[in-house]
């Protein structure tokens with residue numbers, strides 16, 4: 639059968655991972671940029687910044703309104719510090735976290751700083767809900783992905799209508815890394831952890847700064863819990 643006549647399904651899933659979204663990606667303009675999806679396949683796309691990019695919901699909906707959306711979220715305060723740690727690793731001499739997070743010393747929280755703005759999950763989700771119903775989303779807890787990877791991956795498999803192939807027996811806790819790792823890499827026989835840029839130490843941020851950010855995010859977090867029907871336990 640020529641490739642053109644193979645039945646093509648709409649894209650099965652888009653992964654929007656929000657652990658450490660970066661800004662600047664252009665959302666896919668059309669299906670022509672994606673590979674064809676054959677019967678029994680799921681096409682996945684992981685671009686963290688889509689969740690926070692203004693035009694992404696409209697454009698992805700126009701491409702395929704049946705898209706499933708998976709969003710990985712973690713405590714926005716930890717997320718901001720993680721984001722800062724990532725930038726710091728590439729930009730020595732970066733001002734302190736505190737200097738970037740607040741205007742005028744310990745003045746108002748600077749929501750123009752992307753590390754802070756990305757954590758306003760309720761605001762970003764509101765834009766998506768204008769195009770996609772809540773049932774199209776799976777919200778994965780970044781914290782449980784570390785404490786119970788098999789449980790969270792199990793939810794992902796269910797959401798995608800897949801058999802639960804990945805289970806507890808695929809993971810072990812690597813004490814050196816401080817994170818779960820795979821007992822065997824795909825197609826290999828050796829254990830495999832994520833790379834050095836995942837799970838690196840965070841810089842120390844003064845408790846007063848953390849506390850102020852916690853207070854700032856609390857109402858947004860609660861709104862997000864209401865919108866998703868899930869309590870992520872961040873405060």
Ligand SMILES: Nc1ncnc2c1ncn2[C@@H]1O[C@H](COP(=O)(O)OS(=O)(=O)O)[C@@H](OP(=O)(O)O)[C@H]1O
Pocket residue numbers: 655656657658659686719720721723780783784817818819831832835836837838
């Ligand atoms: N198993 C395992 N191993 C290592 N790291 C893990 C794991 N599970 C989740 N995490 C968390 O993933 C965070 C980085 O993932 P990101 O998706 O944000 O990375 S990136 O945006 O693609 O750079 C990374 O954030 P940091 O801890 O701030 O580095 C981790 O906390």
